[in-house]
Amino acid sequence: MKDLSRLSINQETVKQWSLPELTEGCVKAGIDKVGLWRAPVQEHGVERTAQLLADAGMSVTSLCRGGFFTALDPADRARALDDNRAAIDEAAALSTDTLVLVSGGLPAGSRDLHGARERIAEALAELGPYAQEQGVRLAIEPLHPMFASDRCVVSTLSQALDIAERFPAEQVGVVVDTYHIWWDDQAAAQIARAGAGGRIHSFQLADWITPLPAGVLVGRGQLGDGSVDFRAFRDMVEATGFTGPIEVEIFNEGLWARDGAEVLAEVAARYVEHAC
Secondary structure, X not given: OOXXXXXXXXXXXXXXXOHHHHHHHHHHHOOOEEEEEHHHHHHHOHHHHHHHHHHOOOEEEEEEEEEOOOOOOHHHHHHHHHHHHHHHHHHHHOOOOEEEEEOEOOXXXXXXXXXXXXXXXXXXXXXXXXXXXXXXXXXXXXXXXXXXXOOEOOOOHHHHHHHHOOOOOOOEEEEEEHHHHOOOOOHHHHHHHHHHOOOEEEEEEOEEOOOOOOOHHHEEEOOOOOOOOHHHHHHHHHOOOOOOOEEEOOOEHHHHOXXXXXXXXXXXXXXXXXXX
């Protein structure tokens, strides 16, 4: 029998589905965990979404996304902090303990990576205690270096942990996402470091396929189609004692063009084949 007990389906993997369709499809497939994104949740209504999933017996493993902390303008920074407080509130309302952070790229005209990373830490110093009060952990997600200029100046687990470790693990941890760190020869050591500190707040899977599409953001591959050794990553993560959900998050226009139920069944089968 397929062991799907830890599998979580990120909403973006079957973006073509509405929240009710996602819920119904997961229930039919025997999957009881989902990762959500703020925009579709807001569109459906945060409280309605929480009730929909509770009625179906489903839990939310993460909410994406907060972050974008690197602006230089004080008004822009204040707006970002306000938006992140709202994201924390939404995560709490959805009964998830993990808000994923995409930290932000370089401000226009700036080349100061160190300064941008320091502004992330400054924002977390303000938001961490508030998140802890709401029962929500902030999870810094390092993104592949190709996104450093415009989306996330945190490119490695080492960089993410250097920031996270300034704060209690109950407030700030990291996301281990295979798509973004599969290439890093320090990944194993940094996963062990994160696990030793109780800072693996989310574990996500997607494959790396080439050639990358013109829109690299939607270039994530179906499990087993690319270069990532998922069992090796699962072994590394679980060697730290991590027993949490394993979330499949794939941005791929080819998957989005297909029938949602077919995609979901394929994801479940590939998860069992490559990650169990």
